[in-house]
Amino acid sequence: MNWQVKYALANFSKEMRSTAEHVDGNVIRIMTHDRPDVLAAITDVETVNRETAVQYREQTEGLDFLCGYRKECVWEGEAIRYLEDNRIGWGSFGTLVSAVLDGNANTATHKTYKFSDRLLRQYGPVMRVDREFDRVHRVTLRSRAEFRIGMIAAYEPTADEVRSLWERFGGVDIAWNINPNGTPQPEASAAGRELGCEVMKWDELKDRLSKA
Amino acid sequence: MGRIEGPPEQGLISASEVAVHLLERCASLEHFNAFMFGSTLHGVGEDIDILIVGPAGDLLAQLKKELHSAGESLPLHILYMQPSEERRTQFVAREKCFSLTQLAAVARQGC
Known part of the structure; x- marks a missing residue:
């Protein structure tokens, strides 16, 4: 399991309202009472460009959210437009946590x-x-x-x-x-x-x- | 000092082990004052907050390269301050920062 997935799971384990499980590779599933399940990819790249975004979407059927785990992760404009056009939320781990609780992972943007x-x-x-x-x-x-x-x-x-x-x-x-x-x-x-x-x-x- | 929680097989390392790792991998840290602050000191954190205090210039550029390499598999979040910025904000006292050297000593005592 990659380091960023370990950190994401460890942090969700502290979050009382949600539970998270490893699915495969960089992908986790987050379950929250009265909210839709969220399939999220947790990437450790320093820059998310369009190519990265396309790759994650094509590799993960039903992807709801792409999370750049590093605090300094940078999102290029073309990647942002691609993800938003395809109803995939994007942003930091904090954005993912909020989106899961708000039930809007598909439309969430970096908070x-x-x-x-x-x-x-x-x-x-x-x-x-x-x-x-x-x-x-x-x-x-x-x-x-x-x-x-x-x-x-x-x-x-x-x-x-x-x-x-x-x-x-x-x-x-x-x-x-x-x-x-x-x-x-x-x-x-x-x-x-x-x-x-x-x-x-x-x-x-x-x-x-x-x-x- | 908090240890990052979770099942042992997850292998997340403690605050003091992070300090040892950084001091071993980043020789240029000897020219700076380096601290840790935030949630990692008390358990699992979303990221590992590090404060570096020292002058800008070539040494800082070298340190950034070393930290970049050392942080390849860690969620480091690094704040760089000039000494005058730290003095004005009293950041170390305000955020209850621990020096990496102190933290590393804790890890070494535990060995």
């Missing part, structure tokens, strides 16, 4: 970025959102101005988190600290300035988009 993704799409000045990665969005405004926005979920983003976002995903115009209770460290803002991006919270971002 870390779900609210921020929706905020951008529903904000008036925004005309188009191209989700390049789970946490990187290219936004086109009605004014035709474009911004590439990277999301940082940490409570207190550090300089390293800003640099790592830039190194992993390429340049962004704005590093958006999406944790509503968070405050970027001064070193994070300084790292952003060195690289050529601004580190900000939603209120500042909203203001910037409305004036661009």
Whole structure:
């Protein structure tokens, strides 16, 4: 049994409302009273691209959810679109646990970025959102101005988190600290300035988009 | 110190065994202060939270490579802070972090 499946099963064993069992390979089944059973694949890849998503869907009949177990797992935009088009939920282990209890595993999306993704799409000045990665969005405004926005979920983003976002995903115009209770460290803002991006919270971002 | 629970055959390793593993596999840790915090200290955790405090630059890049390799089969979640960031947030005290060296000593005493 792979390490990530062991961790998933060990963590479900603590969850009193659900039980989980190993099916085969990276696939587990989760049973919850009064909720549909969930067939989930638990992957240890660092990046889920379209090819990975297709492979899991084709290998697992009836797959409900694809879980990237590593905290740093990155989901490419094409993989996200493929999974959503095929009614397969996707995201972190925490997303899977919530989806199982909510009974919406087939439509669940990574809970870390779900609210921020929706905020951008529903904000008036925004005309188009191209989700390049789970946490990187290219936004086109009605004014035709474009911004590439990277999301940082940490409570207190550090300089390293800003640099790592830039190194992993390429340049962004704005590093958006999406944790509503968070405050970027001064070193994070300084790292952003060195690289050529601004580190900000939603209120500042909203203001910037409305004036661009 | 908590041990990751579950049937023994699952073979999930304890917090102190993780510390030993990381210290043995990551020589560059000697240039940094390294800690563990979060749920793994108290039992089974969804991931293993590690804090590294030290300067940015080439040594950090080397350490990241070593940790990446050491974490191939572990759910490491690593936070990197500069010393000034840790001082401002008092992260070590606030999150009740344990140094990896302390944790490793617990494992070695148990041998």
